[in-house]
Amino acid sequence: MKIISMQIAALVVFLSSVNANEFCRSYVDQYTRFRSECSVGSFVLNSCCDLQPFQAPSGMYRIRKTQFDTADVYCDMNTTDGGWMVIQRNRINSTTDFSRNYTEYEQGFGNLSGDFWYGLEALHCFTQRGVWEMRIDYQLATGVTSFLHYNTFSVNIAATRYLLAAVGFTGIGTNFLSTSHGRRFSTADNDNDASTENCARIGSSGWWYNNCGIVNLNSQPPRVQQAASFVEMKIRPRNCA
Structure with missing residues (x-):
């Protein structure tokens, strides 16, 4: 007792x-x-999953990014058993400016308690350790909420322009990231898309573009095939749940 x-x-x-x-x-x-x-x-975590056995609340924690480096992250402990590290959040009329250059997208920007982009180099560091899954929660401008889930998510090294892997789709709705899988990251000052246009310049933000205008979670307002009022990207090791 x-x-x-x-x-x-x-x-x-x-x-x-x-x-x-x-x-x-x-x-x-x-x-x-x-x-x-x-x-x-x-208290240094290997990932937000380390918090699961203790019914930890969502919030800011410090996790291990590499063998010698740590990073502050926002852990979502409420969505589907928790253990998610939020890597992007963007809301309509956000006060965080997503019209950034390539270096800023590499390093990350914004506020973890508000709207932000975590940073391509950090995403590569995290996702090279084991197999990670990704979830995207979003709310359309009409008020409808939904999500996308990918069984495998990774960001490759800088030399590949942070090539995206997002496969194993499940969720409610359309696989919007099918056009982004296998694409290099582009910004207005570093055009790596498959279009004859500079999609990042048209969309005023960086993304893994194929062609312009289909999906861009960093635009304002964010686009998930159509305008959204809220999007949030989050990842966790696949064995977390």
Whole structure:
């Protein structure tokens, strides 16, 4: 009974946590495998999936990007069992400017608690470690909500212009990313699309274009074949669920 009471008390503390360090401290006395990470003042995850056994809330956490580097991410712990790392969020009339150059899309921009693009180089670093899946949640301008799911998602190295792999489609609706799979990333100042036009210049944002105008989650408003009021891209290791 005493053990159960301690767990309930810890859970109360945990549910009020707003960041990874508080989450970590609330569990350090019960889960010894966290001790070494917490002892340096920050709880470093391998992915957002590490939070699943503890009913962690959605929010900002620090995860391991490479063997020697970490990165702050936003973990979605509510959608389909949680464990998702949000890599893009764009809303109609967003205050975040997605009309950026190639270097900015490489490095990432925006605010993780608002609208943002996480960065191509970081996406490559994450997705080269194992097999990752992707989910895209969106709301059309009409108010209809839906999602797309891809069983395999990866971003290749910079030398390939961050070639996209998005295969194994499931979800509600059309496979909008079928035209983006196998494409290189383009911006207005670095045109790598299959069109005779500069699609990034026309769409005023970077994307894995094939031809112009079909899908561009970074445009304003975002387009999922038609105008959307909200889009959010998120990824997690395939074995997460």
